[in-house]
Amino acid sequence: MSSKNDYISERMATKLFQNVLALAFAISEVNGDPKLLPNVTLGFHLYDSYHNMMLTYRSILDLLFKSHRLAANYRCTTQKNLISVIGGLGSDVSSRMADILGLYKIPQLTYGSFALEERDTSQSSRFFRMVSNETHQYSGIIQLLLHFKWTWVGLFVVNDESGNRFLQVVEFLFSQNGICSAFTNRIPSQPFWQQKYSTSDLGSTSDLSFIRSKASVCLVYGETMTLMWLSTVLATVVLGDKETTLLGKVWVLTAQIDLALNSLQRGLDFQLFHGTIAFKIHSKEPAGFQKFLQNITLLGMQGNGFLKDFWEQAFDCSPDFQEPGKTSDTCTGEEKLESLPGPVFEMSMTGHSYGIYNAVYAAAHALHIMYSSRLNQRAMLKGGKIEMQDLQSWQLHHFIKDVLFNNSVGETISFNENMELGMGFDIINVITFPNTSFFKVKVGRVDPDAVDGKPFIIDEDLIEWHKDFNQALPVSLCVDCCPPGYRKEKKEREKICCYNCVACPEGMITYQKDMEDCVKCPDDQYPSKNQDGCIPRIISFLSYQEPLGVSLACMALGFSLTTAWVLGTFIKHRDTPIVKANNRNVTYILLVSLLLCFLCTFLFLGRPVKITCLLQQPAFSIIFSMAVSCVLAKTITVVLAFLVTKPGSSMKKWVGRKMTNSVILSCSFIQGGIVVVWLRTSSPFPNFDHHSLAMEIIAECNVGSVLMFYIVLGYMGLLSIICLTVAFLARKLPDTFNEAKFITFSMLVFCSVWVSFFPTYVSTKGKYMVAVEIFSILTSSAGLLICIFFPKWYIILLRPELNKREQIIRRKD
Incomplete structure (x- = not known):
């Protein structure tokens, strides 16, 4: 070069x-x-x-x-x-x-x-x-x-x-x-x-x-x-x-x-x-480059023509030492490059x-x-020198x-x-x-x-x-950034960077600025109030630690103890006329069934697990069916007892322990068969419901087959209606200890509770749905206990003079 x-x-x-x-x-x-x-x-x-x-x-x-x-x-x-x-x-x-x-x-x-x-x-x-x-x-x-x-x-x-x-x-x-x-x-x-x-x-x-x-x-x-x-x-x-x-x-x-x-x-x-x-x-800066620049002067490099032009522009002076009047100033030739500002000349090596x-x-x-x-x-020797080929x-x-x-x-x-x-x-x-x-x-x-x-x-x-x-x-x-909770919406005939900010629909969020689309929270979280983040959802179930759970548990325990007391009283006074008058064996079975009804409510309290879910509805349905069957058996006994007293009645052969046992067993076995089919086809299981409530995850017992669940409830309702009808028809029979009147009233309470249960149960979610079912079980069972057994318990304990054979055989005038 x-x-x-x-x-x-x-x-x-x-x-x-x-x-x-x-x-x-x-x-x-x-x-x-x-x-x-x-x-x-x-x-x-x-x-x-x-x-x-x-x-x-x-x-x-x-x-x-x-x-x-x-x-x-x-x-x-x-x-x-x-x-x-x-x-x-x-x-x-x-x-x-x-x-x-x-x-x-x-x-x-x-x-x-x-x-x-x-x-x-x-x-x-x-x-x-x-x-x-x-x-x-x-x-x-x-x-x-x-x-x-x-x-x-x-x-x-x-x-x-x-x-x-x-x-x-x-x-x-x-x-x-x-x-x-x-x-x-x-x-x-x-x-x-x-x-x-x-x-x-x-x-x-x-x-x-x-x-x-x-x-x-x-x-x-x-x-x-x-x-x-x-x-x-x-x-x-x-x-x-x-x-x-x-x-x-x-x-x-x-x-x-x-x-x-x-x-x-x-x-x-x-x-x-x-x-x-x-x-x-x-x-990078090669060693010696700055020193090289610092040593450059116009006088020291006068043979370089390009340096003369550079000097004139850089220092705004005339490098023509012979004619100093050509420009406003004449260069001394000793100017230093390092004195120039950066935009004019940079002392470090650029890219x-x-x-x-x-x-x-x-x-x-x-x-x-x-x-x-x-x-x-190729070297060629000429005159003692080595010349290289071009x-x-x-x-x-x-x-x-x-x-x-x-x-x-x-x-x-x-x-x-x-x-x-x-x-x-x-x-x-x-x-x-x-x-x-x-x-x-x-x-x-x-x-x-x-x-x-x-x-x-x-x-x-x-x-x-x-x-x-x-x-x-x-x-x-x-435009200003869309804050979290809003999404970008493109403006017509505008570039994509110019947009409107639109609030996210309910249940969705944006957690960053300028998000294109709103997103859903994970199943275990729910949107915050401003829809700018997700908050962990609590797992909801009816526990013993909250007031509602404690109240229901106390009610169930109280009714259970009361039922046990009534059962003990009836067993103690088993030989008295009032206990013997209406088939005391059925009375015992009914009291035990009511006791189990009260106790089965504890299966609904606490966090659902596999065993409690398997027992909840089947146990409730079978026990309640047995209780209603006992009430039906008692009602039929009252009717038959009255018919037997008529001269020439052929109903005498139906009166006795065999008939009552048949009613109780047949009605209970039918419900038991339905439950077995339910458990074999689609049994209940513990489940987490992420969709019913926004801020909670419901820990629940999924009934499995909804059809079988309603068949079970429907069968209990059928027994209740039959029992209510029979009792209502027998309410005016002339008998001092005619239980049909009490049974009628108790079945009215029972049916009223469960008729109101369905719309309430369907309209509630989470633990309150469970609370509704527990409350229905307790009130309907309490209705049977109070309406059927409280009058007899009152006579046994407080009016023993009425608990005599003469009172039983006496007829109204």
Whole structure:
């Protein structure tokens, strides 16, 4: 690589000269390394694309076909030998360069991150990209926006082919990830000073609608000139408007952009970009680079023509020492680069400079290997010197492709199958100061090949935002977030990021902001009052620890003891006429049945388990059927006893123990048969009901077959109706101890209780349903006990004089 300084734009941003100095630094290191390319001196040519495709072609043709003998700061005895080209920064320039360089098979190493368009894929073998593909940067941008939940984003895109490709890709990625572009401003590809715009014309050539946009985040895509144009527009038009408040925005810059100002922009307020988030090509600082920059002076490098132009722009002075009156000030030649503010010149190595630095070393290592190869080396002895055969640039392709080395900072340099270095991108936060200087803080990383499996990392605690946000996380949304308890509903003819918030229907929740759909809580939870979360549901059953359960248990125990007392009294006075008068064996069976009825209510209390569920309804139905059967047997006995007393009655043979036993056994066995069928087909089992009550899970005994349950209840109802009918018909029979009157009243109570039981039972849920059944069992059983046995118990204990045979055989007048 020989050198020549040809076309350099007069208005080229001074900060871009750092790339040139990085190139010079790398070449000086290579030339000073005795192990790398010994006896070979590298030089370089500089050409400017002028941000114009036609001039790009012209520069490449000049490079190929114009002869130059002098290299900047070097003197060689041979003509230039072009072996590779480093550039350009953007895809448009790089592609145009490849159009010509590809014809001559000259290796091209690019230091800008960009994605190739379809027509360039066939040329990818001529591109050796020193940075990661721009597609990885797209992924990083999306991850950044999603991380901070920025869904309403403004776009500033350079108005050229690369900008068009960027818009196509990013709009597609936005739609896939629920992000919308609030506006899209196209920035001229040519700087305004080249288009000769006046400051007053900037407002008319720029779409300033973004000033009123709710988008707090603006994504800028382009090159350094793009940001320079944008900063001028913002400073001279937006901030100059008294009706416009200070523009608090989060600027997100792509990796092609350097924070730079030129000599025309020195007076601009760079603090507008305080808090900027910028993607930066991964870089490290080679040892000696800062010292190299610190030692550069105009007097010390007067042979470099490009440095003279740079000095004039950077220090705003005339480097012509012979004619000091040409500009307002004359350079002393001793100015130091470190005195320049950051936007004019940055003393650390940028991502682009690092790419150029590695590109020089990649070409140098490939050239070294090619020189060392026996197949490509021929020495000819002439006059005591060894002259190497001239090399052809096309021969270098293979060696660059397979190059592998560690650079001076210890990073491995090698190309992957796509002919690029997979170093990824750094994410930096720009902190500006009133003196136009700034500081870059690395806050994240985008590395698709990360060994830890985390391609995107961001530490938001390190980020300092623009002062308008008061260090709170900026919000960039079309509408305020839908709070938990609400869901998003799309607006007609609006982008998906602009929506209405609609409350969730009853029984459903949203537990995060901006959820698309409401969801149901798990079965063991229920929605909170604001429908923004789920609360664990308690398991509900009728327990002994609550007042209702204790009350029912006490009632059951009290009636059980009373029944046992009555039974004991009747057994003690078993030989008295009043006990013997109405079939005392049936009386005992009835009292035992009522005692069991009261005790079976304890099966309904407490948490249901398998054994209690199996016993609850079957035991209740059989015991109650036996009790009603006893009452029926007593009623039939009364009727038959009256009929037997009539002269010539044939009913005498039906009166006796055999008849009563038959009634009790037959009625009970029928119910028992129904219960057996029930247990064999679909027996009751413990179950959790998640649906009947919103805030509780009901622990219940599922009856299994609902049909069999109602058949059992229906059979008991049938027996009750028969008993009530018979008793009602026998209520006026002339007998002193005629039980039919008491049985009629008791069966009225019994039937009233169970008739009212059905609607109440069906309309209640959970433990209250169980309480209704227990209460019905207790009251109906108590009705039988009190109505049938209390009069007799009263006579036995309190009126023993009535408990005589004479009273039994006495007839009413």
